[in-house]
Amino acid sequence: MGKERRGEDRRVIKTRRAIRTALLELLSSDDAGDITARDVAERALISKKTFLAHYGSVSSAIDEMEEEAVEAIADVLDEAEAVADGEGYAHAAECIAELAEDRASTVGALLHTRVKDDLVARIERLVHDRVVSAAGPDAGSLIPDFVAGGIVSAFRRWVQDGRQLCASELVHKVSALLGMLGHGSGQSEEPTDIV
Secondary structure (H helix, E strand, C coil): CCCCCCCCCCHHHHHHHHHHHHHHHHHHCHHHHHHHHHHHHHCCCCCHHHHHHHHHCCCHHHHHHHHHHHHHHHHHHHHEEEEEEECHHHHHHHHHHHHHHCCHHHHHHHHHHCHHHHHHHHHHHHHHHHHHHHHHHHHHHHHHHHHHHHHHHHHHHHCCCCCCCCCCHHHHHHHHHHHHHHCCCCCCCCCCCCC
């Protein structure tokens, strides 16, 4: 769990891993704003000073983990965009679902804590930015907000419902809906790759 920098001291890696594990345990039952550096340090069996040497605050530790989770999802989306077809996006949906369900991944671990809404909001911003990039400046802000929210909501429901549809069916249905949106607004009937 977490990025291990090349050449980083094993003690640093071990301490950072203990801090992250302790923080995730605390976040599973407490709100982020209620957790102090001392709480994390005690749970990680280190001093508060050691915690602060690694992270300036509890929120900076959470931010680092959330950023890592968003980067993992962005990497999967980048791979899908390189393939640029329905199968690439279906594979991406499966990969992201596996990350979400795997509590050993940063994505899965954070989604099982009280900061899950913050993480989902960051993921939605990632999707929104990609929608804006694909749609261009003429799309305004309402359409990308709507599309990004819809994609994230559909994906969330798909995972919560136990992935009853296969990933390619999910991608096809979302693409068809996006195509209907484009057709209704006078744009091309062909859905564009937006994620």
